[in-house]
Amino acid sequence: MQYINLADNIYFLGYNDRRTNLFENIWPIPHGISYNSYLIVDEKITLIDTVERSFIDEYLESIEEIIGNRPIDYLVINHMEPDHSGALKAIVNKYPEITLVGNKKTFAFVESFYMEPENVHMVHDNDVLELGKHRLQFQTIPMVHWPETMVTFEETNNILFSGDAFGSYGTLDGGIFDDEINLDFYEIEVMRYFTNIVGKYCPHTQRAIKKLAPLNIKMIAATHGPIWRTDLDWVLTRYNKWSSYDLDKGVVIVYGSMYGNTQKMAEVIARRLAEKGIKNIRVYDASKTHSSYIINDIFKYKGFIVGSPAYNNALFPNVQTLLSTIEHMAPKNHYLGIFGNFAWNGGGVKNLKLFAENIKWEQVYEPIEEKGSLKKERKEELLKLADAMAEKLHADFE
Template sequence: MNKNITNSVVYVGVDDKTLDLFEGQYPVPNGMAYNSYVILDEKITVMDGVDERAVDEWLDNVEKALDGKKPEYIVVQHLEPDHSAGVSSFIAKYPDVKVVANAQIFRMATQFGIEVAEDKKVTVKEGDTLDLGSHKLNFVMAPMVHWPEVMMTYESSEKILFAADAFGKFGTLDTDEDWACEARRYYFNICGKFGPQVSAVLAKADALDIEIICSLHGPILTENLEYYINLYKTWAAYDVEAEGVFVVYASMHGNTAKAAELLKEELLAQGCKKVAMHDLARDMFSEAIEDAFKYGKLVLASPTYETELMPIVSMFLHDLEHKNYQKRKVGFIQNGTWAPMSGKFMKAGFEKLSDITFCDTMVTIKSTVSDANKEEIKQLAKEILAD
């Protein structure tokens, strides 16, 4: 798919609608876009490659954009295989091309089977500039966003930020959907662990006059860039994006699920404007991670399972810890027939995290919800909603 982003920058990426799992774990019902760009100038430059699933189509797109000309450079900003798998094929097709990358990328490239002759390497570092003619590329190192070798590239004449994986989202370019939802799910599951590093790069971006953001996934952003950048700042700082309560649960025989539903009803009755709810065993797990970070208040409900937590709840807690979950208010509903213990384990999981406020009331169900439990649920709702 070729289209002009500007008169001299052409999109040559590929939409992949056959992919079911991104990184082998995140469902992508609307597929994935592998973005690549050609800058047409005195020294024609290709920005990044694509996944091996799309190499042939990408090379065809590049050839059409070149229209018989030869590329001077290919810039490799990120070595993850969904962007670098086609680089070797590109070098084979255009043997005179020079590869522009930082030292870390060149050190790691051979691990992905990418061999670059020494006289074809252009090694860049923070603040370096590459003159293409009327376009000038300025390189911004972005380590751990979300791999250690990542860099971004700012083209100053047209004020374009080639942002590597930042500002990307799940879904193909022709998918008609809200950017924020799938960008948020993408960010917290892929980059959420690295908030401080993302914040550091955003601070660098503040010094740039940006009119277009070209990510390696998702749409090219050309309008209302402040909205996207501010969302990223919120996410990177682990701040609360939206007011509301996230109720997340697992349930063996449906009784814990009923308690979660009663809590949702009570929260709405007490004036909560938004209650999001997820069944960890049935709903998309990566969406549960997304909503945990979107809202400032969370209630986790779980039965006791073999004197511990249900495995899916343990996995949820592990992921929150791994993604640096923080700055939130949390409550619990535990269930158990003879020895309810899940609350203890849930709380212990959150005690490992930073800046977590706990509700005093822990709802303890013995098998099924009792009248006393209903009163506890009312009290928990009151506490979670209190500022």
């Protein structure tokens, strides 16, 4: 195997998944994803998290190649989600004297997923585990993004093993560290990972960032994506911005359309916004673009305008799916506009109004609904909706 060291006797054990199409069986990962585990060889040998179960054989072989017949003393469990705990049972079976290290919420997850743990060491905030030359300090960061989530800070080299926090979609294609890769590729994948996986818990992320600020972190080693050792601010500033709902000047327009009439309404709005000086405009057909990418831009831009035809007296299904996801994620600080179309009975705009009530974003203009093809009167209303949105955004970003 190739030995990749974060520091003396601290090893990266990472595996690239280029076969899985949907992460958590929901989110598209066309560029794959990595699963990162870490091994510290000292007087006490310690694993930091494990890997997804499909890599168990290779993972066990890599560990044995490094430590030989020595036992593993500790397995630190920062996060129990199966893509990181998938090899836990195999590790315990091979190293039966191993001690599982976690917080008060960790071991109930171990029992519910795998087995009743026998050897456990419970840690709390600021507790330290002595390995020899290396010292591990623990901090809980609940709901980033599971209730048991914690991070491990290796004090000797100032390495933060951060679990899912500061992670990314995308495989590690040769380059492991941030200074070995072109970060332009990860610009979207880091944000999409945040918005899809962690974005529901922005207030918790803010609390975690503040809690970890006193640590003298020199390297961040997450369980997905690159290891940050040169430009930590690249990922830290972005996480702070996204979790603060610090939005940019722009508008996301999403529509569903069966025969093109609702799409025409969206095009009118988009053109008017451009005429009014809005440069960041993203128009999406909800039937074509997965919500993963649309959610990403909603976390980026302050304006959101959504349109739906009536479909069996209800919302167009693909629009309904997106809006349910948005309500679940509950991003803040947006301006909202809604429009729609119907042929013989309403249902689209009526349900968009319910979305507006639930999400509690400020509506910039009254809902607009057309029957059949777009007519002059409704077109004028759409222009007014675009004008109102542009006016709000210009005022906010002067």
